[in-house]
Amino acid sequence: MTQPPDHKASPDHEPHPDHKAVQKPYSGPAGGWGSVKALAAILTQEEVTVLGSEILWQQNKPGGFMCVSCSWAKPADPHVFEFCENGAKATAWEITPKKTDPAFFASHTLTELRGWSDHALEENGRLTHPLRYDPALDKYVQVSWDEAFLEIGAELEALDPRSVVFYTSGRASLEASYMYQLFGRMYGTNNFPDSSNMCHESTSVALPEVIGVPVGTVLLEDFDKTDCIFFFGQNTTTNSPRMLHPLQSCAKRGVPIVVFNPIRERGLEQFTDPQNPIQMVAGGTRIATEYYQVTPGGDIAAITGLCKALIEADDTAQRDGAPRLLDTQFIAEHTHGFEDFAAFCRDSDWAALEAVSGLPRSEMQAAAATYGKANAVIANYGMGLTQHVHGVEACKMVANLLLLRGNIGKPGAGISPVRGHSNVQGQRTVGISEKTKLVPLDRLKELYGFEPPRQDGLSTVDACEAIVKGEVRGFVSLGGNFLRAVPDHGVMEPAWTKLRLSVQIATKLNRTHLIPGEVTYLLPCNGRIEIDRQATGPQAVSMEDSTTCIHGSRGQREPVSEHLRSEPAIVAGLAKTTLPPNSKVNWDAWVADYALVRDAIERTYPDQFKDFNKRMFQPGGFPRPLGARERVWKTPTGKANFTVPESLLNRSAQPADVYQLVTLRSDGQFNTTIYGFDDRFRGVFGGREVVLMNEADMARLGLAKGDMVRLTSAVDDGVGRARGGLQVLPFGIPEGSIAGYYPECNVLIPIAHHAKGSKVPAAKSVPVRIAKEAAAESQAG
Template sequence: MAHQPQRKAVHKPYSGPAGGWGSVKALASILTQQEVAILGSEILWKQNKPGGFMCVSCSWAKPADPHMFEFCENGAKATAWEITPKKTDPAFFASHTVSELRTWSDHALEDNGRLTHPMRYDAALDKYVQVSWDEAYAAIGAELKALDPNSVVFYTSGRASLEASYMYQLFGRMYGTNNFPDSSNMCHESTSVALPEVIGVPVGTVLLEDYDKADCIFFFGQNTTTNSPRMLHPLQGAAKRGVPIVVFNPIRERGLERFTNPQNPVEMVASGSTRIATEYHQVTPGGDIAAITGICKALIEQDDAARRSGRPRVIDAAFVAEHTHGFEDFAAFCRDQPWGDLEAVSGLPETEMRAAADTYAKAKAVIANYGMGMTQHVHGVEACKMVVNLLLLRGNIGRPGAGISPVRGHSNVQGQRTVGIAEKTKLVPLDRLKELYGFEPPREDGLSTVDACEGILAGEVRGFVGLGGNFLRAVPDHSRMEPAWARMRLSVQIATKLNRSHLFPGAVTYLLPCNGRIEIDRQATGPQAVSMEDSTTCIHGSRGQRDPISEHVRSEPAIVAGIAKATLAPNPKIDWDAWVGDYGLVRDAIERTWPDQFKDFNKRLFQPGGFPRPLGARERVWNTPTGKANFTVPDSLLNRTAPEPDVYQLVTLRADGQFNTTVYSLDDRFRGVYGGRDVVLMNAADMARLGLAEGDMVRLSTVAPDGIARELGGLQAIPFGIPEGAIAGYYPECNVLIPLGHYAKGSKVPAAKSVPVRIARDAIPLAAE
């Protein structure tokens, strides 16, 4: 296909609901774009169904009793994207240099189709050339053996199965490193740091069935519309039962406002929709800690008044006394906060925070959901703890219909941590691995994503192996990271499609094509199943349904085993070939490593709805240093750096037509942006103050203490419903503006939801349509 330059965007505000005919049209469009015949799209009937395949997109829970169509618009896009007949084959690489391909957009690169053959970068030709699998394995193994293990990074994207992830982490540790950053480091690591300290588990406590039992649901910084659209089914059910749904988010996201269920003929024919949010509070970016403090302050004031008058308590005093620690310090902190300060920092009036508190106080079972709008801030760890504080006040953890629900992103990103993809050694049973496999695992902590980037910039990281993903595009500081990548000795990318990370080769670079999850994985004992964990800690089996795109692609477990055998000395306790031949043996190994979490793993693989991993906090067993759930006092009310004059807070967003770094189309229907992504969404009053009209070109420059210039120009200014002082732009294009050192304290998650920038006019326009 010919590369299409990015066009100037058209702004046409969208007034429709989420779902509805807009989703139907988008589905038809993606099937046509990817050359998937409508009559051949029966594959969608098997998506997220028992015995079928688990969606390769988001990690939202799968019901035991699925809907007729148990997929959403974005899930259908992900499926069409994977089963496309389009191919990026050796003939394509022979026709295009890597330098030329760097000029292609992210959308054009992946839209070209599936990778079909193993390739090696030839610097003299500036092209990828075909190699055999045996040649690739041997060369990669030789390079790894020549490198210091601590100078090599083993990255994992959110899509790799539990089986591939377990094999990958075992191979890396036998090789001699704990350098296992993954996509969690860029999104919910703030959750993984915060929750163990306050409730003793690193994940959410809510199961899908709890949404049918809740009588109040809160949202903080989570865009259900694009990140987990199937979540709209239980939300619509709750809304129709009259359950209050209270939303705190800087932008009014359509899926949290109105939803038309495409599976409901009455709604579709009548163009009806269901109102989702009963309260929608447009908090300023980074104002969520202050907003939650305001709700807690109002509740504590109500409780103080109730105690003085002898009325029933507002706080669940019995729960607080028996199950929590630190309440008095937290209550004193809340009482001491002036309402004026809370209003100024949150961007909300006192009345709105009190209204949310009143709604919360009337409910008996409350679920609190949050997303990266909470975690990707400088004080993201503290923000996650504040959500726990709110729930603990009324005993809303460890009861039916209640709990904390961090809505994770990619399909198996949570599960990979469960089976050992972690740079922190305390999260991995190293002694058990030593016992099972007869080797001495490294004991020092490895590199997180930010650490790995710093190591690449410093020249200390010499090798990178990527099990999926688009690492170089997903991380901050593109203008520094891209040239640094070429200074590495080894780059190995296991992938289904070409992406920008593949276009900045190291001295030795291999591109290894793998099966997609939807493809039939035929091995020595027959077609194999894989497994993954959803956001609610439930484990699901998945079976491929389509023939592979090429006879030359291999499964992720087979590729991991091939590299391991070429790198490591033989170990009598591991038969890599047997594991590749029968993934059930890998699941047996996972069960032996974590017998409490994976009891009867193979027997329960296709249990409808998945089987939940046991969590102490669900039973009100608190595995914390105090033995109780812990109230905590935040370090700051402001979940970002302090504001400066003429400095705006940039929020990076995913569009309706994308998932993570994968851009399915250049449209963002719900925000009314069509045909381009080089835009900045601004409050109309801010535009007027800067003398900007709609469509004017602007340039953003980062305000950072390191003095390094970071700029992004050619952006169209578009008026949008965002709080004053805040602007929004698309990820990953805006990552060039995020300093590597701008991250959440304690978790090192890039603070992509509040990047301080200045705005100036730009004389360089976008290409005309």
């Protein structure tokens, strides 16, 4: 299949003019007819119209398959169609009959393919055969599985294990993830960065310190019991659309929904359920009752304003002998550090809070009043909080707000970090972590008779820095598009070519695969939706959703190629050719029957996975036990901890000519996968090479709609970072801030620009300067 010219795009620094965007208003709700049309379009595009409609019936259903897109909770009593527009896109993307086979690679060099867009690479179809890069031809060539395993094993044996990285995206099942981390640790490394390092690591660092668990405390059933919901920096529209069903139910029964977000996102404003004929005719439901456009990076100040208003109102009530506003009994019995936090809030100046948050005092007080009237509050947040320099502190501030009125550890209340990829939380649960304190190393030693490495491994940012320094020599990736997802493309791509070994386990071709190391393999795996037949019959896998519930998943369609292998089979194949024999690990038996892997997980984590095999298909999943849900606080103080933030500003202060770039995902993408060039909810159609700006900022810089600009990094570290050929479009974003699409704008993010404490790339507040380009310069990129 040759690539149509209109699907081509130049690399990061030279955007192709074919996809100049058109801006036009979109007044429709989230869901509705727009979602129906998008579903029909993606099924037609991927040539799965009939097959796709049959398989979609089984999506997120007990006994069916779990969505390969987001990790939002799966209800015990599902809707007739328990999938969203983005989930349907992900399913169609995986089950397409289109193929990227050896004949395709025989016709295209990697140099040529680097000129294709991200969309074109993946849309070309599923990988079908194991491949090895031939540098003389600049092409991938077919290789047998046995040959690939033997050669990769020999390469790994020759490398220092400490110089090898084992990366995972968020799709790998619990079974594959457990086997993968065991393989890596038996090999001798704790270098297990994963996609969580790039999004919710701020949560994983913050929450154990304040409530004793690294994950959220909210279950799906809590949405039926809550009487108030808050959102901070989370775009339900594209990141977790099925969440709109419980939100709509809450809105219909009068639950206040309060949103703090720099951009007015459609799914948090209005939703029409495509499964409801009355709504499709009469219109949908208003979601947010209050919507506050906080300045990007102003969340800590905004939440401080809420807490200040609550504490001062409580002070007044105490002085006047009126009922207290704070839950003083909960604070006294269950918390530590309240007085220091209360003093910080009382001392915070309203003028400073207004300046940093971008919100007037009256709005912060109004939101606090709504919060103060509720008995059970859920607080949701996303990467709009975590991907900042002070992202860890921002997460802690959400916990501070909840603790003031005892909103953790009771029905209808809790903290809810909304995760991204479908099993990004679960793979951490079964050992994918570079932090040794989070992994039961002694238990692994006892079970498998080896001495695990004890030093911490590399996080994603650590791995990037080590690759640039030449300290990482081997990189094995279980899914993902690492080079496209990480910051600093202009620095990372040249450094990547110096790797001795690159092994990429994938379902589709992506940009990382086009940057080879000295020895490079591309190993095609089954998708989750495909039937996984092994020696004992078809296998099921499991994953953990964003609410800590574990679900089973069964493949529904025949594999696109007989030459694919499952992720567990590939991990086992690599382990057998790399490691010496170990009588306590029967890799072949595990591949033959995944239930044995689940038994091993239960033996390793008996408190988390009791009766794993018996419960994995329990409708709604089975929740992992969490102390914080029962108000058992596994923290050093034995209580939930109030904390005082280091700074009100959730980013670095910058000069007046520097703008804060917020990187966004569009309606037509999931993470680095680009399904199409439209972002209908934001009114951007036909292109992604855009900068969204406040009209007042455009006027100040003398820019008109459609002008072409160049963004340059405002970080003075001696590295030139620029992104040219970007089209300016007016947009409702706070002054001093601009927005552009991820991953195209990642080239502007220095590796070192990350959250303190968690090293999450600070992709929601990237300091840049803006310069208008002349017409000739724009054409040249």
